[in-house]
Amino acid sequence: MGTSFISLTDLKRNFAEVKAGMRPKEAMEESNRCLFCYDAPCTRACPTGINIPSFIKKIASGNLKGSARTIMEANPVGASCSRVCPTEELCEGACVLHQSSKPILIGQLQRYATDWAMENEQQLFKAGAGNGKSVAVIGSGPAGLSAARELARLGFQVTVYEAKSEAGGLDTYGIVSFRLPQEVSLWEVEQVRGLGVIFRMNTRVGVDVTADELLQNYDAVVLAAGMSKVPMLGIEGETLAGVYDAIDFVESTKTGLDPHLIGKRVAVIGAGNTAIDAATCSVRLGAEHVQIVYRRTREEMTAYDFEFEFAKGDGVAFQWLTAPQRILGDEAGRVVAIECLRMELIDGDAGRKKPVPIAGSEFLIYVDAVIKAIGQTKHTALIDQFKLDHRRGTVTVDPQTGQTSNPKVYAAGDIIFGEGQGEAMVVSAAQQGKLAAHAINRNLMNNQEESA
CATH class of the missing domain: 3.50.50.60 (FAD/NAD(P)-binding domain)
Incomplete structure (x- = not known):
């Protein structure tokens, strides 16, 4: 994604939905692959218990409103979940077709049905008779x-x-x-x-x-x-101009797009899903170089695997076993660099490795912006x-x-x-x-x- 001469139109295009929905022919073919299992493992793997064979069968028979109702009956935010659920780990991960071919694309079929309901302005449910409470x-x-x-x-x-x-x-x-x-x-x-x-x-x-x-x-x-909000890092320099709370940063992209990161270098502190969101948003806002700084390794990061792969595909770099020690600013009070320490992992409590600094390992990462994403x-x-x-x-x-x-x-x-x-x-x-x-x-x- 280039960073020179990016217009507001380009930025808006960068924030358009990445994945296209299924077309009717694709959805019909995919729904007909389903075995409609009795006591389906995919349903058991869904935290909201969506009757997945039922909603897929309704797609196969052309009953899209019924399909959307089945989804939303079990999950009132089923349209959102069709896009953000880690389906590979949940319903699709439990699909019996894993053994012979590839799992049914349950998330995409769920999106297909709920998108139809949205586009056709369907009100799927009615209020119950008042009970006085x-x-x-x-x-x-x-x-x-x-x-x-x-x-x-x-x-x-x-x-x-x-x-x-x-x-x-x-x-x-x-x-x-x-x-x-x-x-x-x-x-x-x-x-x-x-x-x-x-x-x-x-x-x-x-x-x-x-x-x-x-x-x-x-x-x-x-x-x-x-x-x-994201907590303070507790290090020198985090009140400098150019240091952001990841929650506020991502939210700002939902309400308007600011071109101030075009051509800039960005470091995101943390390695959860919010850190990935902050990093990929920075790329789409035109940042020239974006890296995630994390004091542990890839194995310990809490972001979903598909989020990690998505960030890599966007060109986000990763600095593992690296902890910020202080943020440095210029005379105008703007971020110019992060002083970091190399870390090593030792055995810690509850079986999780504990990061400890390596003495004398200080080094600088030159950046124009720092985004804190270390939890909430x-x-x-x-x-x-x-x-x-x-x-x-x-x-x-x-x-x-x-x-x-x-x-x-x-x-x-x-x-x-x-x-x-x-x-x-x-x-x-x-x-x-x-x-x-x-x-x-x-x-x-x-x-x-x-x-x-």
Whole structure:
């Protein structure tokens, strides 16, 4: 991707969705390869339990609305997941055709059906008959959206509180456009809004409305606020101009494209999926050279394999066993270099290798921008306002129901990820939101029946 004379039109083209959807003939041929297994291993491998043989059979028979309903019934963010799920590790990884040929392209077929529903403006579900109960959902990402959708279908009056101006959370703001266009996530939001769910946008729980107010005004609360900003590196120079938070950086590309990185050298600190997103965004913004700096090795990086291969295909370089020691700036306070140390791995706790610096191994990486992607901080202040048990910001829940230490509050998504609990996947967050919704329904409606 060239860096000279890049126009705004070029930048927009760079952020267009990379992978084209299936054409009807391709989808028909692929769906007809499916064996439609009984007790299908692909369905068992899907965290939301999508009946995969059923939705594929509906594609084969030309029933695309039925196919999309089957997908979205199980996974309220099934259109987004068709693009961002690690299908090679989940459903496709479990396909029985692995033994003889190649697995069914389940993710692409899922996209084909949900794309049809989007393009044809289908409202796939209806709200349930009102049951007189109300629930507040905090956060409109995959977990919050899934909880809201299920609760509305069960007859609850649902109000979603969202700090940003658009709903969808991570899917709307945090996943790069060339992998997940914003309109896909916003269509899923409209599917939920169409059930009568109220969205209170630009509303920060804990600031604009208190936890006590929600606990008093609703029969239950779902806490699905995700995670917060990237933490500080704790090194000299990270307040210089040209040092960015990866979450903010990726989000900025979803709302507008700034040409300031054209021809620049960029270093991304970290090696998770967000680091990959930041690096590939930098390439598409016209950076001349982009590298990921990581204190461990390829084997320890947390990014999915397909993300790693994607970054390599974009020309991103990798500096393994390298840790930043300080960021250097010029007289104007702008980044010019990172001073790094070479690392080596030694045996650590819980079987994970521990990186330690090699004495005297300092060297410089000359850069114009540094993007921090070393994880995210927790919403501890919000959690404390609800007086919930947590472990260093990870809310403690019953894994089957999402119920917290306050029986009126349930939690799902990234806010329960960490400390050996939960999974950091969009599809897992969707399932947790569903589980919380059905647990609320059981608890509130059973109690109502018992008191009648």
